[in-house]
Amino acid sequence: MRLSRYFLPILRETPKEAEIVSHRLMLRAGMIRQEAAGIYAWLPLGLKVLNKITDIIREEQNRAGAVELLMPTIQPAELWRESGRYDAYGKEMLRISDRHEREMLFGPTNEEMVTEIFRAYVKSYKDLPLNLYHLQWKFRDEIRPRFGTMRSREFLMKDAYSFDLDQAGARHAYNRMFVAYLRTFARMGLKAIPMRADTGPIGGDLSHEFIILADTGESEVFCHQDYLGFAVPPADTDFEDAAGLQGLVDHWTSRYAATSEMHDAAAFEAVDAASRVSARGIEVGHIFYFGTKYSAPMGATVTGPDGQERAVHMGSYGIGPSRLAAALIEAGHDDDGIIWPDEIAPFHVMLLDLKTGDGATGAACDTLYKALTLRGLDVLHDDRDERAGAKFATADLIGIPWQVLVGPKGLASGKVELKRRATGERELLSIEEAVARIAG
Amino acid sequence: MRLSRYFLPILRETPKEAEIVSHRLMLRAGMIRQEAAGIYAWLPLGLKVLNKITDIIREEQNRAGAVELLMPTIQPAELWRESGRYDAYGKEMLRISDRHEREMLFGPTNEEMVTEIFRAYVKSYKDLPLNLYHLQWKFRDEIRPRFGTMRSREFLMKDAYSFDLDQAGARHAYNRMFVAYLRTFARMGLKAIPMRADTGPIGGDLSHEFIILADTGESEVFCHQDYLGFAVPPADTDFEDAAGLQGLVDHWTSRYAATSEMHDAAAFEAVDAASRVSARGIEVGHIFYFGTKYSAPMGATVTGPDGQERAVHMGSYGIGPSRLAAALIEAGHDDDGIIWPDEIAPFHVMLLDLKTGDGATGAACDTLYKALTLRGLDVLHDDRDERAGAKFATADLIGIPWQVLVGPKGLASGKVELKRRATGERELLSIEEAVARIAG
Numbered sequence: 001m002r003l004s005r006y007f008l009p010i011l012r013e014t015p016k017e018a019e020i021v022s023h024r025l026m027l028r029a030g031m032i033r034q035e036a037a038g039i040y041a042w043l044p045l046g047l048k049v050l051n052k053i054t055d056i057i058r059e060e061q062n063r064a065g066a067v068e069l070l071m072p073t074i075q076p077a078e079l080w081r082e083s084g085r086y087d088a089y090g091k092e093m094l095r096i097s098d099r100h101e102r103e104m105l106f107g108p109t110n111e112e113m114v115t116e117i118f119r120a121y122v123k124s125y126k127d128l129p130l131n132l133y134h135l136q137w138k139f140r141d142e143i144r145p146r147f148g149t150m151r152s153r154e155f156l157m158k159d160a161y162s163f164d165l166d167q168a169g170a171r172h173a174y175n176r177m178f179v180a181y182l183r184t185f186a187r188m189g190l191k192a193i194p195m196r197a198d199t200g201p202i203g204g205d206l207s208h209e210f211i212i213l214a215d216t217g218e219s220e221v222f223c224h225q226d227y228l229g230f231a232v233p234p235a236d237t238d239f240e241d242a243a244g245l246q247g248l249v250d251h252w253t254s255r256y257a258a259t260s261e262m263h264d265a266a267a268f269e270a271v272d273a274a275s276r277v278s279a280r281g282i283e284v285g286h287i288f289y290f291g292t293k294y295s296a297p298m299g300a301t302v303t304g305p306d307g308q309e310r311a312v313h314m315g316s317y318g319i320g321p322s323r324l325a326a327a328l329i330e331a332g333h334d335d336d337g338i339i340w341p342d343e344i345a346p347f348h349v350m351l352l353d354l355k356t357g358d359g360a361t362g363a364a365c366d367t368l369y370k371a372l373t374l375r376g377l378d379v380l381h382d383d384r385d386e387r388a389g390a391k392f393a394t395a396d397l398i399g400i401p402w403q404v405l406v407g408p409k410g411l412a413s414g415k416v417e418l419k420r421r422a423t424g425e426r427e428l429l430s431i432e433e434a435v436a437r438i439a440g
Numbered sequence: 441m442r443l444s445r446y447f448l449p450i451l452r453e454t455p456k457e458a459e460i461v462s463h464r465l466m467l468r469a470g471m472i473r474q475e476a477a478g479i480y481a482w483l484p485l486g487l488k489v490l491n492k493i494t495d496i497i498r499e500e501q502n503r504a505g506a507v508e509l510l511m512p513t514i515q516p517a518e519l520w521r522e523s524g525r526y527d528a529y530g531k532e533m534l535r536i537s538d539r540h541e542r543e544m545l546f547g548p549t550n551e552e553m554v555t556e557i558f559r560a561y562v563k564s565y566k567d568l569p570l571n572l573y574h575l576q577w578k579f580r581d582e583i584r585p586r587f588g589t590m591r592s593r594e595f596l597m598k599d600a601y602s603f604d605l606d607q608a609g610a611r612h613a614y615n616r617m618f619v620a621y622l623r624t625f626a627r628m629g630l631k632a633i634p635m636r637a638d639t640g641p642i643g644g645d646l647s648h649e650f651i652i653l654a655d656t657g658e659s660e661v662f663c664h665q666d667y668l669g670f671a672v673p674p675a676d677t678d679f680e681d682a683a684g685l686q687g688l689v690d691h692w693t694s695r696y697a698a699t700s701e702m703h704d705a706a707a708f709e710a711v712d713a714a715s716r717v718s719a720r721g722i723e724v725g726h727i728f729y730f731g732t733k734y735s736a737p738m739g740a741t742v743t744g745p746d747g748q749e750r751a752v753h754m755g756s757y758g759i760g761p762s763r764l765a766a767a768l769i770e771a772g773h774d775d776d777g778i779i780w781p782d783e784i785a786p787f788h789v790m791l792l793d794l795k796t797g798d799g800a801t802g803a804a805c806d807t808l809y810k811a812l813t814l815r816g817l818d819v820l821h822d823d824r825d826e827r828a829g830a831k832f833a834t835a836d837l838i839g840i841p842w843q844v845l846v847g848p849k850g851l852a853s854g855k856v857e858l859k860r861r862a863t864g865e866r867e868l869l870s871i872e873e874a875v876a877r878i879a880g
Contacts, residue, residue, distance in 0.1 A: 007507045007572060009561035033557055035512055035519075036544065041557060042510040044572075050510070067447045070482040070490070072475055072594045073513060073577055074534075074546070079475075091539045094514075096546075098593075099531045099581045104476065106514070106536075106546075117473055117481060121449035132447060132484075137513055137577070141539045153538075154512045 001347070003382045007044050010394055020216055022329035023148030025338050029398045031325075038145025038153030045398060046325065048346035050156065053321040053328075054135055056187050056343065057158050064180035064239050066131040066160050071113050073137055077103035079112040082298050092140045106139035111294050111316055114161040118312070119300040125165045128302065128312070129173055133160030135321070150218075150282075150326040160317040165304060167291065168242075170313035174206065174289045175245040177317040179233050181210050181285045182252065184319065186232040189341030190331060192284055193227045195257040209259060210285035214330040217280030222268050224255030225277045259283075282327045289315040338399030339422050347380040348372075349438055350400040354388045354407035361406045364416065367431055368404055375439040396421065402438050441787070443822045447484050450834055460656055462769035463588030465778050469838045471765075478585025478593030485838060486765065488786035490596065493761040493768075494575055496627050496783065497598050504620035504679050506571040506600050511553050513577055517543035519552040522738050532580045546579035551734050551756055554601040558752070559740040565605045568742065568752070569613055573600030575761070590658075590722075590766040600757040605744060607731070608682075610753035614646065614729045615685040617757040619673050621650050621725045622692065624759065626672040629781030630771060632724055633667045635697040649699060650725035654770040657720030662708050664695035665717045699723075722767045729755040778839030779862050787820040788812075789878055790840040794828045794847035801846045804856065807871055808844055815879040836861065842878050 009030040017034075018024040026032045031046030042050055058068065074096070080086035086093075086105075094106040107113070114132055122130065138157045145153050162173035178194065185192035190212045197209040211221050233248050256271050258264065259281070268276060295301070295311040303309055332339040342348070349372055353365045365381055372379045380400060382391050388407070395403045405417040415428045418437060429437060449470040457474075458464040466472045471486030482490055498508065514536070520526035526533075526545075534546040547553065554572055562570065578597045585593050602613035618634065625632035630652045637649040651661050673688050696711050698704065699721070708716060732751040735741070741749045772779040782788070789812055791805045805821055812819045820840060822831050828847070835843045845857040855868045858877060869877060 005505065005507075007509070007561075007570060030561075033560065035553060035556070036514070036516040036542075039512045039514055039516075041512060041553065043557075044507050044509050047508060047510045065445065067445075067484050068487060069447070069484050070487045072479045072481060074476070074479055074579065074594050076476040076479075094536065094538065096534065096536050098534065099583065102476075113475060113481065116475070117483075120473065121447075121470075130447060139514065143539065154514050 001380050003380060004384050006380070008398070009043065010397065018148065020147050020150065020330070021333055022150060022216075022326040025329050025333060025397070026148055026326065029338060032149060038142055038151070040149055040152060040154070045346050049325050049340070049344060050321055052344045052346070053188065053324050054156075054158070057135070057184055057319055057321065060180045060184040060187070061133050061158070061160060063183075063235070064131075064176045065129075066133045066177075066180075068134060069132055070134045071107070071110050071117075071136060073106055073139070074104050075107045075113055077105060079116055080105065083112050083115075083294050084297065085112070092142065094139045094141045107136070108138055108140045109157075109316070109318075110134070110136075110159055111161065111314075112298070115294045115298045115300045115314070118163055119298060122163070123302060125302050125304050129162065129164050129169055131160055131162040131173060131176070133158060133317070147218075148326055149322045152322065155320055156322040158319045158321060162315045162317070163300075163312045164314075165302065165310070165312065167313055170289055170291070170315055172242045172245065174287065174315050175242070175249045176239050177287050177315070178208065178249050178252070179237060179239070179245055181287065181317075181319070182232050183235070183237075185210060185212065185284060188324070188328060188344055190284070190328070191228060193221075193223055193257055194252055195221065195223065195259050196253075196262050197259060197286065198261050206289040208253075208287050209283045211259065211281035212284055212327060212331055213277075213279045214282050214327070215280055216330045217282045219281055219283075220260045221258070221279055221281035222260075222263055223257035223277050224271055225275045226255050227257060228277070282330060284324055284327050285317075285319045287315065287317045289313075333399075336393070337397035340399045340401060342401050345399070345401050346378075347400050348377040349379045349402045349404060350395045350398075351379060351381040352388070352391045352395055352403060352405045353381070353383050354391065354405060356383055356385050358408055360411050361408055364406050364411055364431060368406070368416070368435065371431070371435045372438065375435070377439065404434055441820050443820060444824050446820070448838070449483065450837065458588065460587050460590065460770070461773055462590060462656075462766040465769050465773060465837070466588055466766065469778060472589060478582055478591070480589055480592060480594070485786050489765050489780070489784060490761055492784045492786070493628065493764050494596075494598070497575070497624055497759055497761065500620045500624040500627070501573050501598070501600060503623075503675070504571075504616045505569075506573045506617075506620075508574060509572055510574045511547070511550050511557075511576060513546055513579070514544050515547045515553055517545060519556055520545065523552050523555075523734050524737065525552070532582065534579045534581045547576075548578055548580045549597075549756070549758075550574070550576075550599055551601065551754075552738070555734045555738045555740045555754070558603055559738060562603070563742060565742050565744050569602065569604050569609055571600055571602040571613060571616070573598060573757070587658075588766055589762045592762065595760055596762040598759045598761060602755045602757070603740075603752045604754075605742065605750070605752065607753055610729055610731070610755055612682040612685065614727065614755050615682070615689045616679050617727050617755070618648065618689050618692070619677060619679070619685055621727065621757070621759070622672050623675070623677075625650060625652070625724060628764070628768060628784055630724070630768070631668060633661075633663055633697055634692055635661065635663070635699050636693075636702050637699060637726065638701050646729040648693075648727050649723050651699065651721035652724055652767060652771055653717075653719045654722050654767070655720055656770045657722045659721055659723075660700045661698070661719055661721035662700075662703055663697035663717050664711055665715045666695050667697060668717070722770060724764055724767050725757075725759045727755065727757045729753075773839075776833070777837035780839045780841060782841050785839070785841050786818075787840050788817040789819045789842045789844060790835045790838075791819060791821040792828070792831045792835055792843060792845045793821070793823050794831065794845060796823055796825050798848055800851050801848055804846050804851055804871060808846070808856070808875065811871070811875045812878065815875070817879065844874055
């Protein structure tokens with residue numbers, strides 16, 4: 001992509017309304033624009049990041065056996081009356097009347113709707129286990145939305161819902177998602193620690209939040225430092241192996257870890273002092289087992305092997321990709337801007353033509369562009385008629401992992417400069433060497 | 441994907457509420473489920489089709505130089521007051537009050553919001569031309585939604601918006617989308633004919649609808665039969681070549697073509713009788729040039745080369761992927777079910793294990809599955825414990841282009857049966873031959 005043909009509205013000044021670094025950088029880097037309180041448009045660079053995040057989420061959901069569908073944003077109120085949550089949910093639910101004065105709402109979550117879908121079609125234990133997920137925009141009318149996409153009103157959520165015959169099956173389903181979440185966050189370059197959590201308005205018996213540590217985190221968390229070194233389950237993990245998954249989950253819950261709501265000071269004191277980590281954390285995922293809380297009142301039953309009908313055991317599993325985009329920046333930035341992990345970066349490589357209009361630098365950029373694109377890399381070519389300093393600043397701000405600086409002086413001796421955004425390391429290389437290093 | 445692990449809720453009976461064939465088949469094939477009047481969940485098979493449709497749309501939008509972003513569903517009423525459309529839009533607009541009693545709405549379209557984004561950042565003609573598009577769910581509170589996803593209330597739309605310095609630039613932008621649309625529909629196996637159209641509530645001077653012919657179409661259309669043979673512009677069309685694009689558009693508007701609203705009976709009579717096509721049509725795309733209708737009242741101006749500020753000339757360009765899914769079925773089905781074009785099919789191949797539990801047929805299906813998947817094909821393996829007849833019916837109903845029938849009798853002589861859904865042609869082939877034929 002040529003930057004001159006792209007839409008990347010960089011802000012020179014730091015927006016005053018932004019209280020946290022990710023919000024400031026997302027505005028400055030032209031990733032988002034606020035359209036109303038807590039409601040954002042995702043500009044092209046931001047959308048690319050969001051898509052990278054959702055691609056990884058989808059791959060890991062599918063690997064764990066979940067099946068994707070897509071539920072609508074607008075839901076009828078009746079569904080929520082069946083579960084009893086319509087009145088319980090409070091003002092965070094955006095309630096709507098349509099032209100016929102029918103009561104509707106903009107879904108804040110989908111337990112009721114997915115239970116309705118399940119009960120309409122599934123009648124036998126033979127069709128279980130089942131895990132249905134979707135990626136859809138949700139709305140929660142926060143009284144005071146803030147921190148950009150970290151706590152917005154309209155936000156993207158991946159929400160999965162599992163259906164099993166009994167508690168043992170549901171535990172297996174829960175563990176599948178637990179392990180999928182470990183893999184999902186690790187692939188984004190994040191160390192996410194599962195912490196026993198309160199179940200809140202979803203309800204239920206068993207729940208974990210996945211928390212990443214970041215100095216600017218919203219809440220205080222406490223954990224054993226062993227978690228920082230635990231190995232993440234590999235891609236070939238057998239998600240059908242219930243005992244194997246339980247072993248992984250046992251390992252990942254074997255040390256102390258708690259958010260402030262669930263913190264037990266005495267238990268934490270029992271951890272040897274050198275291993276106690278007390279830090280700020282950001283919640284990036286939340287999983288719940290809640291048994292028959294929705295299936296029983298809504299009549300989502302199946303016939304078991306014994307011919308008896310019973311309400312299915314359910315769980316739900318959420319990740320907020322729009323919040324993750326911000327969390328990734330909280331975890332990866334410096335004074336000059338964003339530092340994207342390779343897996344999430346909106347482009348892999350940025351080419352900086354340091355003398356636009358000079359035939360030689362333009363031709364070298366074209367050669368690099370073709371060679372890198374052929375290797376499946378996504379390249380942003382800064383061909384704007386701007387001085388070199390502005391191009392350096394833009395490249396650092398938007399945080400593309402590799403920068404290739406193409407100037408007339410280097411080219412005279414057949415070299416371009418390759419810069420790694422994360423470390424600032426620079427090397428003078430031939431075009432071929434630069435391509436090989438990046439693709440390598 | 442193994443069907444036993446998938447979620448494909450086939451209906452045996454024909455749903456009574458469905459008035460048209462696409463609605464019936466989408467319900468029967470487990471593609472969609474109605475959650476409220478005109479509001480549908482897209483079940484896994486339906487979502488795969490929707491994604492195939494949006495993939496093609498994105499590729500052709502990008503090829504024509506449009507840049508993708510993503511605007512939110514909820515919009516503030518103030519934006520629509522600026523353009524004057526808040527009061528004009530009527531009851532189709534879903535109006536919402538948030539917890540602070542601020543007036544909001546669920547976007548039925550995005551001219552105002554994209555104009556707000558444009559004016560916030562773009563100040564100079566040097567940043568033009570610009571075309572921004574997104575794929576987002578819209579809501580139009582139709583008084584009587586019907587025909588399934590053909591005329592639903594919550595629907596997916598690709599809407600692109602072009603910004604140019606003057607009318608000539610805007611015409612080039614219009615022609616880019618015109619040609620992109622011809623390519624988009626052709627790639628889906630559809631013959632779409634551009635017809636001069638009324639501009640409706642969008643407003644403006646120039647507009648075309650893209651109409652496909654289908655016996656079950658919603659409206660009467662009239663055109664010259666030459667359109668059915670016109671060559672579609674190739675993938676290497678130069679979208680920068682304004683004159684070349686104008687030539688293509690002139691060619692594609694050189695014969696008579698009109699919807700009933702714009703029909704001129706006298707002009708149609710002037711076409712020689714043998715070339716007159718009078719048929720039913722389905723609108724699948726609509727493009728508009730509307731000049732400064734939004735930019736002038738909303739102050740979306742740029743500085744021209746002469747230093748003067750002027751309001752930009754705009755156009756908007758819509759395709760409804762959720763409506764297209766239905767239109768594709770109207771155009772491609774028989775008594776047994778859906779017939780997907782290869783480019784849109786949710787899976788490329790369906791494997792029918794005609795004796796589940798038989799070691800040999802299962803092993804042959806596994807071999808086929810691996811070989812086809814290695815070639816990048818998406819395969820659905822019907823491994824359910826069902827009789828062969830039910831598997832035949834399901835395969836025909838959901839319309840996967842290739843079926844491979846794997847039964848013990850054929851296997852005994854080393855053969856499987858390959859069936860082409862569209863033609864019903866069948867061949868007895870070895871596994872290797874079948875793979876080569878499908879991948880070929």
